[in-house]
Amino acid sequence: MTSNPSVVLIVIISVAFMISLSKGGLGGMLGALATPMMALAMPANQVLGLLLPIMLLADVFAIALHWRKWNRRLVWLLTPGAVIGVTIGTFFIANAPTDVLKIGLAVIALLFVIYKLVEKRILASLKYQERNWHGWLAGTAAGFASSLAHSGGPPIGIYLMLQDVTPNVFVATSVLFFAILNWIKVPYYLYIHLFDFQRLWQIAWIAPIVPLGAWLGCWMATRISKEVFDGIIVALLAVTALLLIFS
Numbered sequence: 471m472t473s474n475p476s477v478v479l480i481v482i483i484s485v486a487f488m489i490s491l492s493k494g495g496l497g498g499m500l501g502a503l504a505t506p507m508m509a510l511a512m513p514a515n516q517v518l519g520l521l522l523p524i525m526l527l528a529d530v531f532a533i534a535l536h537w538r539k540w541n542r543r544l545v546w547l548l549t550p551g552a553v554i555g556v557t558i559g560t561f562f563i564a565n566a567p568t569d570v571l572k573i574g575l576a577v578i579a580l581l582f583v584i585y586k587l588v589e590k591r592i593l594a595s596l597k598y599q600e601r602n603w604h605g606w607l608a609g610t611a612a613g614f615a616s617s618l619a620h621s622g623g624p625p626i627g628i629y630l631m632l633q634d635v636t637p638n639v640f641v642a643t644s645v646l647f648f649a650i651l652n653w654i655k656v657p658y659y660l661y662i663h664l665f666d667f668q669r670l671w672q673i674a675w676i677a678p679i680v681p682l683g684a685w686l687g688c689w690m691a692t693r694i695s696k697e698v699f700d701g702i703i704v705a706l707l708a709v710t711a712l713l714l715i716f717s
Contacts, residue, residue: 477511478511478512479673481507481508481510481511481512482508482520482673482676483676483679484507485504485507485508485521485524486524486676486679486680486683487679487682487683488500488501488503488504488507488683489501489504489521489524489525489528489680489683490528490531490679490680490681490682490683490684490686490687491683491684491686491687491690492504492528492687493525493528493529493531493532493645493683493684493687494531494532494535494683494684494685494686494687494688494689494690494691495535495641495687495688495690495691500703501620501621501623502579502582502619502621502623502703502707503579503703503706503707503710504521504620505517505518505521505575505619505620505621506575506576506578506579506619506707506710506711506714507706507710508520508521509572509575509714510710510713510714513568513572514568514571514572514574514575515563515568515571515664516664516666516669518563518617518618518619518620518659518664519659519664519665519666520666520669520670520673521620522620522652522655522656522659522664522665523665523670524680525620525648525652526649526652526653526656527677527680528680528683528684529645529648529649529652531680531681531684531685532645532649532684533645533646533649535645535684535688536638536641536642536645536646537642538642539638539639539641539642540639540642540643540645540646541633541635541639541642541643544605544629544630544633544635544643544647545643545646545647545650547602547604547605547606547609548605548606548608548609548612548626548629548647549609549647549650549651549654550606550609551605551606551607551608551609551610551611551612551613552609552610552612552613552616552647552650552651552654553613553654554606554609554610554613555609555610555611555612555613555614555615555616555617555622556613556614556616556617556651556654556655556658557613557658558610558613558614558617559613559614559615559616559617559618560617560655560658560659560661560662562574562617562618563617563618563662563664564662571618572714573714573715574618574619575618575619575711575714576711576712576714576715577711578615578618578619578621579619579621579707579708579710579711579714580708580711581624582621582623582624582707583704583707583708583711585624586700586704587704589627589628592628598632600632600633604629604632605629607625608625608626608628608629609625609626609647611624611625612625612626612647612651613651613654616648616651616652616655617655617658622648622651623644626644626647626648627644630643630644
């Protein structure tokens with residue numbers, strides 16, 4: 471972990487751009503890398519409060535890009551569980567030492583890597599019958615992982631894939647759900663004092679990066695190989711997780 475202000479600023483700018491690219495359409499893999507990467511440069515609890523406002527801003531542009539293409543029923547099924555998951559996750563954050571929280575981020579990152587490696591096998595082996603409580607369960611898992619690491623993609627990805635929705639609906643539903651989930655986290659993070667408003671004000675000038683990244687992510691989504699891109703991000707995520715554990 472570094473205390474060099476210039477290094478920290480470069481990491482913050484890079485991560486803000488990554489989040490924006492992810493929200494624009496490059497998928498959750500890139501966004502999943504943001505929190506553990508930033509935790510290499512600063513304490514994990516500070517990372518959570520610093521990234522959430524950036525995500526909230528990116529959500530505005532992501533929703534605009536995918537406006538009204540979502541499945542509202544699925545979003546409503548996921549949201550109650552999200553509240554439960556965030557509540558449990560916030561309790562963990564408030565009571566866990568910083569080093570334990572850092573290891574928790576690493577574990578979530580490694581679980582994300584494992585999920586991506588076996589994703590196709592999991593989905594191919596499932597014989598699915600839809601139940602409403604599946605949405606609650608997926609929302610709870612996503613809420614917990616997102617409150618700890620801003621990385622609740624795998625349970626939502628599995629759930630939406632099992633609903634057999636079109637790619638546009640899949641992406642738009644994910645965008646809307648995570649926008650709602652991020653706002654759910656706001657009062658919880660305020661309650662446990664995760665926001666550093668002085669530092670947020672100091673980096674407010676990077677805000678224009680967010681719409682630029684969202685637009686670029688939307689443009690790149692149809693022009694690059696998803697398999698190659700995901701493979702690179704999986705490798706980076708695994709390395710970052712191991713650095714968090716052993717640093």
